[in-house]
Amino acid sequence: MRSTTPLTEEKTKILFEKAHAIRQSIIEMLIEAKSGHTAGPLGMADVFTYLYFHALKHDPKKFDWEYRDRLILSNGHICPVLYATMAHAGYFSLSELKTLRKFGSKLQGHPHREFLPALETSSGPLGSGLSQAVGMALAERIDFGQTSGKQIVCLTGDGELDEGQNWEAIMQAGKEKIQNLTVFVDRNNIQIDGFTEDVMPLNPIADKWRAFNWHVQEVDGHNFRALDGAWTQALSVFDRPSVIICYTIASKGIPEFERQYQWHGKPPTSPEEIDIARKALHIVRTMGGKIRGEHE
Amino acid sequence: MINPEQKLNPKIFDNDIEQLPIRKGFGEGLLIAADKDKRVVGLCADLTESTQMHLLRNKYPERFIQVGIAEQSMVSVASGMAAMGKIPFITSYAMFSPGRNWEQIRTTVCYNDRPVKIAGSHAGISVGPDGGTHQAIEDLALTRIIPNMVVISPCDVIEAKKATIACAETKFPTYIRLAREKTPIITTENSPFEIGKAQLVFYPTKNERAEIGIIATGALVYKAIKVANELEKEGKKIKVLNLSTIKPLDEDAVWRLAHEAGAIVTVEEHQIAGGMGSAVAECLAKNYPVPMEFVGVKDKFGQSGTPDELLEYYGMGEKDIKEAVKKVLLRKK
Numbered sequence: 001m002r003s004t005t006p007l008t009e010e011k012t013k014i015l016f017e018k019a020h021a022i023r024q025s026i027i028e029m030l031i032e033a034k035s036g037h038t039a040g041p042l043g044m045a046d047v048f049t050y051l052y053f054h055a056l057k058h059d060p061k062k063f064d065w066e067y068r069d070r071l072i073l074s075n076g077h078i079c080p081v082l083y084a085t086m087a088h089a090g091y092f093s094l095s096e097l098k099t100l101r102k103f104g105s106k107l108q109g110h111p112h113r114e115f116l117p118a119l120e121t122s123s124g125p126l127g128s129g130l131s132q133a134v135g136m137a138l139a140e141r142i143d144f145g146q147t148s149g150k151q152i153v154c155l156t157g158d159g160e161l162d163e164g165q166n167w168e169a170i171m172q173a174g175k176e177k178i179q180n181l182t183v184f185v186d187r188n189n190i191q192i193d194g195f196t197e198d199v200m201p202l203n204p205i206a207d208k209w210r211a212f213n214w215h216v217q218e219v220d221g222h223n224f225r226a227l228d229g230a231w232t233q234a235l236s237v238f239d240r241p242s243v244i245i246c247y248t249i250a251s252k253g254i255p256e257f258e259r260q261y262q263w264h265g266k267p268p269t270s271p272e273e274i275d276i277a278r279k280a281l282h283i284v285r286t287m288g289g290k291i292r293g294e295h296e
Numbered sequence: 297m298i299n300p301e302q303k304l305n306p307k308i309f310d311n312d313i314e315q316l317p318i319r320k321g322f323g324e325g326l327l328i329a330a331d332k333d334k335r336v337v338g339l340c341a342d343l344t345e346s347t348q349m350h351l352l353r354n355k356y357p358e359r360f361i362q363v364g365i366a367e368q369s370m371v372s373v374a375s376g377m378a379a380m381g382k383i384p385f386i387t388s389y390a391m392f393s394p395g396r397n398w399e400q401i402r403t404t405v406c407y408n409d410r411p412v413k414i415a416g417s418h419a420g421i422s423v424g425p426d427g428g429t430h431q432a433i434e435d436l437a438l439t440r441i442i443p444n445m446v447v448i449s450p451c452d453v454i455e456a457k458k459a460t461i462a463c464a465e466t467k468f469p470t471y472i473r474l475a476r477e478k479t480p481i482i483t484t485e486n487s488p489f490e491i492g493k494a495q496l497v498f499y500p501t502k503n504e505r506a507e508i509g510i511i512a513t514g515a516l517v518y519k520a521i522k523v524a525n526e527l528e529k530e531g532k533k534i535k536v537l538n539l540s541t542i543k544p545l546d547e548d549a550v551w552r553l554a555h556e557a558g559a560i561v562t563v564e565e566h567q568i569a570g571g572m573g574s575a576v577a578e579c580l581a582k583n584y585p586v587p588m589e590f591v592g593v594k595d596k597f598g599q600s601g602t603p604d605e606l607l608e609y610y611g612m613g614e615k616d617i618k619e620a621v622k623k624v625l626l627r628k629k
Contacts, residue, residue, distance in 0.1 A: 112407065114407075120379065122403065122404075122408050124403070125399055125400075128368075131368075131372030131376065132375050132379065132404055134369075135375060135376020135377040135384075136380050138361055138376075139376065139377040139380035142358060165369050165372070165400070168368060169372070172363055
């Protein structure tokens with residue numbers, strides 16, 4: 001069920017632990033797959049953890065439960081974090097994570113719901129997720145008016161906002177005053193060719209959304225309390241769609257990789273890189289060796 | 297002679313045969329589909345009356361979404377609505393949908409296998425005065441190469457209505473190709489229609505073995521029948537198939553016709569490359585290769601003009617169909 005209680009100190013600690021376990025899973029998946037994206041999945045691990053383990057109404061044992069909230073991953077390339085979070089939430093076994101990008105796997109290189117029906121959509125080509133989220137919300141409105149009990153959540157990258165289709169959908173959602181739609185933007189400032197502000201400046205990013213009649217919040221994407229405050233506020237906004245711009249650190253959790261666009265689209269491959277990644281996550285996960293890590 | 301079982305318009309060879317735009321049948325069919333099933337919704341990109349979606353909008357405003365001039369978002373919004381159980385129809389001009397939004401159709405509709413119905417209006421060169429930018433002559437190729445997609449190209453307003461109603465009842469992503477111009481009405485309400493089934497509309501009098509098979513689709517089915525009727529008077533034995541569903545192809549009907557006639561002419565208002573004729577050729581090359589001629593656009597863009605001027609200039613007039621028949625007969629011997 002969707003939690004309506006504010007985050008307690010204790011729950012925050014559990015989410016912190018969970019996010020690091022998910023980061024460890026992501027790194028192990030990428031090492032095994034030998035290809036895939038590192039920066040985005042590690043950067044968004046906290047947002048995914050917050051959504052799947054606190055915010056969203058969903059049932060891992062009954063993925064097609066009619067009344068679930070809908071989570072649409074628009075930037076499909078960060079799917080390792082989606083897969084890892086879903087596995088940790090109980091949608092499928094953790095051992096399946098090692099099949100990422102392999103022949104016949106549920107875990108396609110970019111999400112495909114024919115292989116993993118628990119996904120709300122297939123994605124990869126950027127810029128289409130938000131339109132689908134808008135469509136889901138509009139369908140709900142036809143059936144339930146303003147009383148839909150479902151939240152439609154769409155996750156996008158920041159570089160992804162270069163795609164013009166996003167702005168078609170942003171305009172539509174503003175026009176329709178959709179109230180049960182929340183977008184989480186991964187504002188990590190990087191994309192494949194470099195820093196977003198060099199490739200195609202997005203700032204003033206918040207003003208852009210505001211100009212399209214959205215409710216805009218900017219938060220630290222690694223702070224569960226901040227995320228919880230923003231989500232709670234988004235739920236209370238009834239006359240417009242909400243966007244939560246999450247400032248995140250690309251490759252969060254591995255200091256040597258953090259904030260570097262070079263890690264957008266590749267996994268750790270050399271023995272040195274693999275060692276750095278495992279050690280860094282192990283230190284955080286085990287509180288510097290004080291507790292036992294999940295992958296030991 | 298006209299196949300009597302088809303119950304075609306008895307005035308088919310009259311000069312004053314009634315004509316209506318094929319797109320009108322879509323609008324009427326959509327309204328009937330919406331009456332029958334409340335899951336049917338409509339989305340349009342600022343061309344509501346032109347694409348005839350205003351009939352649905354006027355009766356069911358709450359089931360109509362105006363997306364503005366945003367074809368890429370429109371198809372993905374429709375995909376999202378389909379994910380929630382709706383049966384969305386989207387309309388624009390074929391040049392923009394499926395022209396501009398092809399990748400979104402591929403990924404968010406077909407890859408997701410969601411029952412979005414795409415009606416591409418103003419398809420073909422006969423849009424006329426608007427010129428080459430607005431003449432979609434690639435849309436059949438674009439849509440038929442995507443897995444899961446059904447592709448229908450109705451021959452007249454009545455068949456368009458039936459196709460629209462029928463596709464609302466299937467779970468498949470579907471493309472329906474519509475023409476803007478008034479087109480002779482060759483079928484009747486009683487003519488058979490089934491998605492995936494070719495209709496034999498013309499065959500040799502006395503039921504003799506055909507020596508040539510014409511396979512036509514869309515508005516040019518009328519011209520194909522007219523040509524067959526004239527050539528029959530010259531002693532040619534011709535069968536004409538109305539291939540309204542391009543995909544899934546009625547391979548059985550195509551193969552049988554090739555087997556009987558030994559020579560095939562395809563007729564379509566589309567680029568020859570990748571269109572209906574190509575689909576027929578793919579089928580016959582593996583099953584029963586026979587000489588073929590293709591009536592269609594030969595790797596060119598269109599331009600402004602009247603529909604008839606353009607059809608003749610680009611090689612899709614009655615004269616061109618006749619020439620193709622004669623040519624393929626020579627190759628047969």
